[in-house]
Amino acid sequence: MGWFRRLAVGTALVYLTQSVLAIQLPAGYDTVWTTQSNNSAGSMPVGGGDVGLNVWAEAGDLLFYIANSGAFDENNSLLKLGRVRLSMEPNPFELTAASFEQRLHINDGYITFTGDYNTLIKIWVDMDTSGIHTEITSDNDLSLTASFENWRLTERPMSEGEEVQTSWGVNPVSQIPLPTQYNDTIHFRQNGVLSYHHNHDTPLTTFQITEQGLQNDNPSSFFNPMKNNTFGAFMWSRQLKSGAITSGAYNGTNFTAYNLISEHPCKTFKLYIGTAQSASTNVGHWTQSLIDDAAKMETASQYNTIKWWNAFWDRSYIIINPEAGPDDSGFQVGKNYQYFRYMMACNAKGKYPTRFNGGLFTFDPSYVNPLWYPFTPDFRKWSGGTFTAQNQRLLYWPLLKTGDYDIMQHVALTSEQIDNTGLPNVYEYDASLFSNNQTRDPVLYPAGIDFNDWLSWYQDTANEFADMVLQAKLYNGLDITPWMSFVEYQLAWFDEYYQMRNGLDFNGKLIIYPGSGAETYKLALNSASTVSGLRKTLSDLLALNQTWSKGNATYYSQYLSRVPETPLDSCPGYSTLTCVAPAVNYSFTENTEPTALYTVFPWGEYGLGQPTNLTYAINAYFNDTQSATFHGVHGWRQDQIWFARMGLTADATANTISRLNDSTTYRFSAFKGPNYDWSPDINHYGSGAIGLQEMLMQTFARNNTQIRLLPAWPSEWTGYFKLQAPFSTHVSANITGHSVSNLVVIPASRLNDVVYGTE
Numbered sequence: 164m165g166w167f168r169r170l171a172v173g174t175a176l177v178y179l180t181q182s183v184l185a186i187q188l189p190a191g192y193d194t195v196w197t198t199q200s201n202n203s204a205g206s207m208p209v210g211g212g213d214v215g216l217n218v219w220a221e222a223g224d225l226l227f228y229i230a231n232s233g234a235f236d237e238n239n240s241l242l243k244l245g246r247v248r249l250s251m252e253p254n255p256f257e258l259t260a261a262s263f264e265q266r267l268h269i270n271d272g273y274i275t276f277t278g279d280y281n282t283l284i285k286i287w288v289d290m291d292t293s294g295i296h297t298e299i300t301s302d303n304d305l306s307l308t309a310s311f312e313n314w315r316l317t318e319r320p321m322s323e324g325e326e327v328q329t330s331w332g333v334n335p336v337s338q339i340p341l342p343t344q345y346n347d348t349i350h351f352r353q354n355g356v357l358s359y360h361h362n363h364d365t366p367l368t369t370f371q372i373t374e375q376g377l378q379n380d381n382p383s384s385f386f387n388p389m390k391n392n393t394f395g396a397f398m399w400s401r402q403l404k405s406g407a408i409t410s411g412a413y414n415g416t417n418f419t420a421y422n423l424i425s426e427h428p429c430k431t432f433k434l435y436i437g438t439a440q441s442a443s444t445n446v447g448h449w450t451q452s453l454i455d456d457a458a459k460m461e462t463a464s465q466y467n468t469i470k471w472w473n474a475f476w477d478r479s480y481i482i483i484n485p486e487a488g489p490d491d492s493g494f495q496v497g498k499n500y501q502y503f504r505y506m507m508a509c510n511a512k513g514k515y516p517t518r519f520n521g522g523l524f525t526f527d528p529s530y531v532n533p534l535w536y537p538f539t540p541d542f543r544k545w546s547g548g549t550f551t552a553q554n555q556r557l558l559y560w561p562l563l564k565t566g567d568y569d570i571m572q573h574v575a576l577t578s579e580q581i582d583n584t585g586l587p588n589v590y591e592y593d594a595s596l597f598s599n600n601q602t603r604d605p606v607l608y609p610a611g612i613d614f615n616d617w618l619s620w621y622q623d624t625a626n627e628f629a630d631m632v633l634q635a636k637l638y639n640g641l642d643i644t645p646w647m648s649f650v651e652y653q654l655a656w657f658d659e660y661y662q663m664r665n666g667l668d669f670n671g672k673l674i675i676y677p678g679s680g681a682e683t684y685k686l687a688l689n690s691a692s693t694v695s696g697l698r699k700t701l702s703d704l705l706a707l708n709q710t711w712s713k714g715n716a717t718y719y720s721q722y723l724s725r726v727p728e729t730p731l732d733s734c735p736g737y738s739t740l741t742c743v744a745p746a747v748n749y750s751f752t753e754n755t756e757p758t759a760l761y762t763v764f765p766w767g768e769y770g771l772g773q774p775t776n777l778t779y780a781i782n783a784y785f786n787d788t789q790s791a792t793f794h795g796v797h798g799w800r801q802d803q804i805w806f807a808r809m810g811l812t813a814d815a816t817a818n819t820i821s822r823l824n825d826s827t828t829y830r831f832s833a834f835k836g837p838n839y840d841w842s843p844d845i846n847h848y849g850s851g852a853i854g855l856q857e858m859l860m861q862t863f864a865r866n867n868t869q870i871r872l873l874p875a876w877p878s879e880w881t882g883y884f885k886l887q888a889p890f891s892t893h894v895s896a897n898i899t900g901h902s903v904s905n906l907v908v909i910p911a912s913r914l915n916d917v918v919y920g921t922e
């Protein structure tokens with residue numbers, strides 16, 4: 164008890180003086196490279212605010228890409244702001260240099276390079292302003308050229324296939340002319356380089372609105388992140404002046420470089436790059452304010468940013484086998500789990516969510532696949548502005564247990580594959596029309612529903628975002644008033660639409676048809692993922708005592724009683740066994756998600772500690788021949804989460820190691836991909852992070868009250884963790900194999916809710 168009291172007091176202190184008491188991640192979590200990289204695929208991430216950089220050294224130069232999470236152009240491509248190249252003379256980074264090191268200082272969130280002449284270069288991004296700071300010190304006088312490289316200086320039609328980075332088509336649409344890539348503006352200004360993109364036209368939105376028959380619905384009132392969006396950077400330094408304008412090519416993409424050169428050789432340089440993104444109809448004011456803000460960077464200190472990162476790491480961690488060294492798979496799993504959270508935090512203050520397909524850290528697409536994607540560094544598959552809910556949710560679910568509510572607040576999605584405007588991608592809305600000239604069946608595919616075999620009637624991923632909102636309140640008491648209408652209208656759709664269409668069955672239950680089990684079970688009746696999700700979301704809603712604007716407690720209780728039972732059936736191929744079924748019935752399958760298991764995750768209806776019979780879910784995984792090939796360890800798949808929630812330790816461990824061990828595809832250990840999506844595959848890591856958390860601590864059972872520790876934890880993993888549980892509960896402990904020591908649960912009353920293993 165004395166130990167507990169001391170820690171409880173200590174915890175209060177941590178919040179006041181984080182920088183002193185904050186946890187330090189193991190020193191081995193720093194990434195250290197002692198040779199230069201071959202190309203941009205050999206980069207490492209750093210970021211802050213809403214800006215992420217890929218940083219690397221190549222052939223004696225230091226380079227970085229700059230990405231901003233709101234840089235949507237006229238076509239809803241998510242453009243890079245540009246690329247920066249630093250060249251020095253005499254060069255401390257000659258390939259023959261005796262001393263080269265590139266290091267990610269993970270605890271403090273910055274990167275350094277060291278080279279000859281005791282040269283040290285530090286690169287960090289200000290968490291508050293998203294300004295990029297580069298600080299150079301050397302024993303030698305150096306001449307520096309800082310080049311801002313831009314590859315969008317001429318307006319041009321996109322190449323065939325390139326448009327899949329836009330919202331014109333996640334697949335090419337031959338009936339639509341190739342979209343225009345509009346140009347940036349770049350010039351020297353006040354001895355710096357100003358480079359920006361301003362959207363002055365929105366042909367995409369005009370097309371979408373007409374395609375979807377919304378032209379008479381006051382479209383100018385629609386939310387439109389592309390409208391007048393303006394984004395760019397201003398690079399300057401007191402030690403540099405404008406130099407030549409040169410040109411070159413990087414992996415097949417031509418660029419123009421605006422070079423800043425040193426007035427005279429110096430031992431220290433400070434280079435500042437201000438960044439900005441916002442809608443503007445007055446570009447003159449916008450650029451002036453960018454330049455004014457960049458001027459203030461001179462007086463900014465890194466102290467606040469370091470303090471932010473220290474507090475962030477102290478908030479939550481899962482450290483595994485910290486002493487075991489870099490080759491240990493447990494050590495790698497722990498490190499790369501932390502790196503996932505690091506990449507999410509680089510967009511901590513973004514107005515837009517981190518994308519599942521590359522986040523802020525994409526690199527030249529030929530390094531993802533040289534044959535398929537000979538496009539510019541702006542390219543990524545599955546669009547920059549279309550958000551795929553099935554994939555996005557995997558980035559945000561793990562942030563409940565890490566307590567990262569600040570980072571969660573920018574994500575909310577409605578139907579599957581929705582643009583940041585709220586409208587579907589052009590191709591997705593009418594894919595069947597575009598690809599084989601079908602006509603819409605007005606009953607099965609009425610206007611307003613995607614006419615696309617994968618997406619039609621696929622509305623329930625949004626229940627996950629609704630429940631995430633509710634759970635953010637359950638976990639942390641977050642004020643969710645701003646999201647309540649999203650939650651209530653999302654839930655209302657199923658009740659109101661299906662009652663209008665089908666009435667109720669003779670038991671007074673909803674008849675959810677036509678529905679969908681993810682992209683897989685099409686024209687489904689009572690899809691398991693839908694009914695289980697409605698039950699969970701409505702239960703969480705009722706548990707909250709929230710002020711409701713649309714419904715009330717009576718309404719939601721009655722709605723809950725109208726939700727059909729989760730379907731059970733004999734297992735396909737094993738007629739003597741009972742399985743959770745993906746739906747009561749369905750017409751055909753399209754993709755390969757085994758959605759019967761969605762009752763385990765995300766919905767937790769089946770799982771350790773729940774009153775349902777877990778055998779039916781385990782059978783659905785192992786003894787259902789229909790979905791037996793729908794298993795895997797990559798990308799958006801969720802097998803390791805299900806294993807953890809079903810208490811299957813060996814399977815969960817093997818899958819989690821495969822997911823979170825060091826990458827062999829790219830140099831940075833947490834860059835894997837493309838899997839089903841793009842590199843770096845952020846949803847691969849989000850799914851891995853959820854799985855690891857569920858191996859360690861589960862909190863969904865008994866109406867979110869149970870705290871189950873080590874339900875699927877391998878005995879060879881030792882370490883320590885700090886995670887958040889529902890009802891503003893903080894849990895931390897040391898773990899040695901299957902035992903826990905120094906357990907601290909705050910508030911202490913919640914200790915009664917702790918159970919262990921699969922008991």
Ligand SMILES: *[C@@H]1O[C@H](CO)[C@@H](O)[C@H](O)[C@H]1NC(C)=O
Binds near residue numbers: 200201830
């Ligand atoms: C660079 O490429 C060479 C040849 O493919 C490879 O052997 C080497 O490991 C690469 N270096 C890095 C740092 O990735």
Ligand SMILES: *[C@@H]1O[C@H](CO)[C@@H](O)[C@H](O)[C@H]1NC(C)=O
Binds near residue numbers: 348
């Ligand atoms: C780029 O676009 C801007 C405005 O959008 C225009 O003023 C400028 O002339 C263009 N530059 C080039 C080189 O096309």
Ligand SMILES: *[C@@H]1O[C@H](CO)[C@@H](O)[C@H](O)[C@H]1NC(C)=O
Binds near residue numbers: 362364445
């Ligand atoms: C702002 O966007 C609207 C709608 O696309 C467009 O009509 C207008 O010309 C834009 N204004 C500027 C200054 O770019």
Ligand SMILES: *[C@@H]1O[C@H](CO)[C@@H](O)[C@H](O)[C@H]1NC(C)=O
Binds near residue numbers: 413415
């Ligand atoms: C770009 O990189 C890819 C992958 O290394 C390579 O195959 C291709 O030849 C490069 N293209 C150019 C034009 O350099």
Ligand SMILES: *[C@@H]1O[C@H](CO)[C@@H](O)[C@H](O)[C@H]1NC(C)=O
Binds near residue numbers: 412417
């Ligand atoms: C890139 O530049 C080279 C040399 O100036 C030129 O031949 C080539 O056509 C350019 N490529 C593109 C795609 O513009």
Ligand SMILES: *[C@@H]1O[C@H](CO)[C@@H](O)[C@H](O)[C@H]1NC(C)=O
Binds near residue numbers: 597600
């Ligand atoms: C669709 O119909 C148009 C006009 O009849 C035709 O040009 C086009 O080739 C057809 N597309 C497909 C994929 O069949």
Ligand SMILES: *[C@@H]1O[C@H](CO)[C@@H](O)[C@H](O)[C@H]1NC(C)=O
Binds near residue numbers: 708
């Ligand atoms: C909701 O209210 C009930 C009864 O007033 C109370 O028992 C329960 O703890 C409250 N729940 C939350 C999450 O505040």
Ligand SMILES: *[C@@H]1O[C@H](CO)[C@@H](O)[C@H](O)[C@H]1NC(C)=O
Binds near residue numbers: 716717
């Ligand atoms: C609750 O909502 C239902 C309709 O959904 C309405 O009939 C009822 O009057 C409401 N009850 C209260 C107390 O507001």
Ligand SMILES: *[C@@H]1O[C@H](CO)[C@@H](O)[C@H](O)[C@H]1NC(C)=O
Binds near residue numbers: 777779
């Ligand atoms: C769960 O179902 C299996 C198979 O029908 C059965 O053998 C087992 O007794 C059930 N377990 C419980 C707790 O009801």
Ligand SMILES: *[C@@H]1O[C@H](CO)[C@@H](O)[C@H](O)[C@H]1NC(C)=O
Binds near residue numbers: 737740785786
């Ligand atoms: C169900 O699957 C498991 C795991 O593959 C297997 O061991 C078991 O024999 C199967 N059950 C039946 C009844 O075949």
Ligand SMILES: *[C@@H]1O[C@H](CO)[C@@H](O)[C@H](O)[C@H]1NC(C)=O
Binds near residue numbers: 773774864865866
């Ligand atoms: C969860 O709460 C509901 C409503 O209060 C109750 O009916 C149910 O038994 C509870 N479930 C568990 C597992 O405690």
Ligand SMILES: *[C@@H]1O[C@H](CO)[C@@H](O)[C@H](O)[C@H]1NC(C)=O
Binds near residue numbers: 882883884895896897
């Ligand atoms: C126990 O956990 C704390 C962090 O909560 C850590 O600092 C300490 O090193 C751990 N002790 C052991 C023996 O792992």
